[in-house]
Amino acid sequence: MKGIKAYIQPFMLQKVTDALRKIHVHGMSVSELKGFGREKDESYPHHAGDAVVEFTPKMKLEIVCPDEACDIIVKTIQETAHTGRRGDGKIFISKIGEAISIRTGDRGDKAI
Secondary structure (H helix, E strand, C coil), rough: CCEEEEECCCHHHHHHHHHHHHHHCCCCCEEEEEEECCCCCCCCCCCHHHCCCCEEEEEEEEECCCHHHHHHHHHHHHHHHHCCCCCCCCEEECCCCCEEECCCCCCCCCCC
């Protein structure tokens, strides 16, 4: 299993969610957050008069999937969230050692 964390522009959330549903992603978690990267986000209105603008809003998507589904999910997020401007976001992929369904007790791929 793989864990996918994607940090995307807030205005791209609906477009990305719709695309993920089309490829049959059956579940994900979404969090609103603020952060910063190496370069300032071009889409966020930084004001010259502001003393310090440190953080820009992002949406974090978290998806756990079988290994064989990872590439298509990542490709879908990357293509759908892309604007070509700074601040489009990042995708991180990690291995998941185990998944357990609290309700059924299922483990592994059956749990997700």
